[in-house]
Amino acid sequence: MAFPHRPDAPELPDFSMLKRLARDQLIYLLEQLPGKKDLFIEADLMSPLDRIANVSILKIVLLGQTPHQEYAIHCHFMHVRWCLRKRESMEEGDQRWINTVAQALHLLSTLYGPFPNCYGIGRCAKMAYELWRNLEEEEDGETKGRRPEIGHIFLLDRDVDFVTALCSQVVYEGLVDDTFRIKCGSVDFGPEVTSCDKSLKVLLNAEDKVFNEIRNEHFSNVFGFLSQKARNLQAQYDRRRGMDIKQMKNFVSQELKGLKQEHRLLSLHIGACESIMKKKTKQDFQELIKTEHALLEGFNIRESTSYIEEHIDRQVSPIESLRLMCLLSITENGLIPKDYRSLKTQYLQSYGPEHLLTFSNLRRAGLLTEQAPGDTLTAVESKVSKLVTDKAAGKITDAFSSLAKRSNFRAISKKLNLIPRVDGEYDLKVPRDMAYVFSGAYVPLSCRIIEQVLERRSWQGLDEVVRLLNCSDFAFTDMTKEDKASSESLRLILVVFLGGCTFSEISALRFLGREKGYRFIFLTTAVTNSARLMEAMSEVKA
């Protein structure tokens, strides 16, 4: 089952305009410098540049007469800039890209009209929003009287929800990203996928018909879907038999090329699936997911902690271990001091002392913290643990922490019903809520917030959640009485993720859109996943 848009889903505005604009800007910049140019492009820049201007366009621009001039171009494209700055901004928690986001929003509003409804949450979201408003005021008049093409805009700061970004992804596109790393919408499939000795760069978008049908699917359905597809394809090939010459001619000239193309894509994605399966079973993926779900639901914390410890002791993967530690910390509102110390010690022993700095980074970002004394009954617990064996102490801790003040995530999770109550198996083939992107275990917090606010058209009634998110000062709504907005445009929603979004979140919102007749447009400073998040925090010995 793929996700076709509902027949009544609103049409998207013409976004190819943005691409043309960026390309024209690049060409303009290059033409500012007369003469022939040798262009040195950093490898990291190639992918984003390729999305707006391919080599043939650049060649045309660069034709000139005088040799021996070398220029490094200073790119002014938001996308490029974001790619370059992502890492740094994560590290310092500084907001260097906020201005860029504000300018991007300003550009969008000049192209597609004003946004009648604005919502946002998080510190960066508010800062970007205010800067954007300033820009609009400075140049007012330009958007006045324009008919809005996009009815809602939602700005969401990544800080608000790190949990979702830290989870293992299980929808196809997310898995491909986790496994192979999607860069600017394209992915390098290695020889293990292409089943020849060359790597292949594949553009993953709606043009790829096979991919488009499975990108939002839970991985467990993908294999079945692909094999069904393969059978259909075979059947179409088989139609050749018994064709007369004319039909055959028709078949070859009209259908064969499409079939061959589909065939190629199909075998690529089957290869990717195999490769993913191999990797995921090797690392005891099921165990890992089980632990994650336990952390999200908040049961068997002691067991999960031991699992993480074992994970570290066995040197399974520095990034994965770190991710689990962070997930534990956020869901539990910080680690209890004993675990905080021992997990860090274990980690340093396994992966080297430079990670002392990694922990410092994580603490600053609020991803890995120690519970403040009084948060739990640590003192009592440590006394008790002296009297009884380790195992018993663990059980007692669990009991105590259930009595103690619940962490914010738990409270939010309960308020927003993030852990769906499941009677029997969650049918992943027929998802009933956004939780399907995490195998039915958890509704992404970020997406739930967006859903709730859109439903209420404000933050009304969500005060408690906002307070728990520590965002009381950073949640805002701005509605203009805009009669001009068509009902069509009011079902278009631009979601802006500041600090990155994951493919799982995109899939979840697409599902929501299908259920409610919305259509979501995504703008993000980066597509992220747990590994990228952790790598940005990790100290690397040069």
Place this chain on the structure above:
Amino acid sequence: MPLASLLVSTSDGPWGSGLDRVSSSEDSLRNLSPLQWKSGPVVSLGWSAEEELLCVQEDGAVLVYGLHGDFRRHFSMGNEVLQNRVLDARIFHTEFGSGVAILTGAHRFTLSANVGDLKLRRMPEVPGLQSAPSCWTALCQDRVAHILLAVGPDLYLLDHAACSAVTPPGLAPGVSSFLQMAVSFTYRHLALFTDTGYIWMGTASLKEKLCEFNCNIRAPPKQMVWCSRPRSKERAVVVAWERRLMVVGDAPESIQFVLDEDSYLVPELDGVRIFSHSTHEFLHEVPAASEEIFKIASMAPGALLLEAQKEYEKESQKADEYLREIQELGQLTQAVQQCIEAAGHEHQPDMQKSLLRAASFGKCFLDRFPPDSFVHMCQDLRVLNAVRDYHIGIPLTYSQYKQLTIQVLLDRLVLRRLYPLAIQICEYLRLPEVQGVSRILAHWACYKVQQKDVSDEDVARAINQKLGDTPGVSYSDIAARAYGCGRTELAIKLLEYEPRSGEQVPLLLKMKRSKLALSKAIESGDTDLVFTVLLHLKNELNRGDFFMTLRNQPMALSLYRQFCKHQELETLKDLYNQDDNHQELGSFHIRASYAAEERIEGRVAALQTAADAFYKAKNEFAAKATEDQMRLLRLQRRLEDELGGQFLDLSLHDTVTTLILGGHNKRAEQLARDFRIPDKRLWWLKLTALADLEDWEELEKFSKSKKSPIGYLPFVEICMKQHNKYEAKKYASRVGPEQKVKALLLVGDVAQAADVAIEHRNEAELSLVLSHCTGATDGATADKIQRARAQAQKK
């Protein structure tokens, strides 16, 4: 348009000027003259494309004056000229701007293709040139400036690399010298006047002859210029002697005029202007529409319509007759169009009016005549008449105006400080504010700030009153101008009106108000701008002040830290020191211990400093961890010395593993004890290492050393991973009951796994085993499980 004249020589810009402006030009001349006397004789005068007056002096200095006689700047055409003097100079126009070419006393040429971006180019020598060339000119071809010169019967083309002799194709024989040469406005055509009274006309590339003419006058002409003929596209050259003017072209006959006074010719886009002391004439091809209408006894529709309208005003019925005549031929539309077009080419408002009236009259009898052309012509003529007024003195022709565009015309008005007229034109034409009124107001403001006799407050207030919040006005530009005039205080006052804080920053920096600039940059939210200011401040202030400034600006501080992390690590340390940020200092030294230091002593010392800092920061965990690392580092060093191999920089875990892999089990145990490695980790570690070595004997011994803290399933798993089923089975029997089934399945003993699962009566285990039952071999087992299940359900 402006005209400058000097005692003997006269020169002019690309556009001729109204005679009526001469008097005002003379005003500026009067200002200029004393300067010239001081600076030495002037060889040539000319206007740049930006309407600046360029005066080329004999000593090679070029003085640049503004339109109002204000001295702007000066530059030199090279040191060589000082000695040799300038014999002759030309000012020419290229697509890059305006250029100057000079001929020195040593008969060498030097040119600059753009005086705005001065690059002198000394042209190569002309071989055997002993005296000045009889005539020469600057040529522009393929975006490169050349010099064409005539020496006796020879022509030479100079480019920056070489001097080449050229011959015009089809030149009549008997030429012993060229007296004049003229290049067309577009540099496409060239005309040569020889001492035989013969005129050769061809392309400037000298590849093609267009036509020739013999005027039989051997006296050297005073001037020769091309006359563009936009309508017929034919070529014509105007040659002037003292009292005679001759127009020649591709025809056997020439047209001759008598000149009453000394005159000067200026070639223009659509004709030639002829200036004399008392007159200003424009020689041009008669436009088609005008010819049709005003030709004697013309029966063209436009002529008839004009006639009809005149009769109509006289209330004569002839009007109807004329009109009928046009209508019968179905030419009324054409007639109206002709009248509109002809009106555009008229200079007298009366004549313009009567032609437009005729057009309007004709329009009444047409059903659907689009009004645009009529309306636009009325507007254009109104603007043209306004600027042609002798107070303004810009006598543009209609075609010139169209070529120039309204924007450029406005610029020229602004340059002449004719702000009110410019604004009236903008308002009349309803130009958008940003392009029109506000732009002109901004220019006015820039002029206003130069009035030094008015106080800062008054100027600022006056400007703000006029400009208000007009969109498109940049207060920072005006402020920049004020600063340029040395009025810093006024500039700061004006900046306060600037709504975009980002725009204020560059100027504030320039005015050395860096701290203010910093807060404005932060206000703007543009981090690039903040960086710019920071780097500026860093150079400007001493270190202490700079840090103090940062302290009050958290955002700037955080950005600067970021910068230091990549560029200046030492500064980063100082910053942390200043803030007593011991935690970050500790981190800094940790990084130094592996990134900056190489020797082991240095590394340990860095770690010691880090540990001390962590203690100060009350981060005991980090301090202890650092001390452990110091111990480990020393130990690794010793291991390397004693055992050889690579130990430095391994983690504790990897150090122990390396020891085991190297067979140093005792050392490994010692290390584990010293660093209090937990039992669980040690077991995992040993298990993995021994399996890697495939030392099954040692592994078995190890497994029996005491009860495994990690159970025995990992032993099974790791043996299977190494494909050693035999060893795996040994451990499977020792796996505890909870994981027994899993272990048995791993070693492939499905039957026994089934037995255990049935014994446990565990549903999950049963299904797990069942899922491992494959085909025929395990058929019996599967049945057994099914039976057990059924039995369980019965109970």
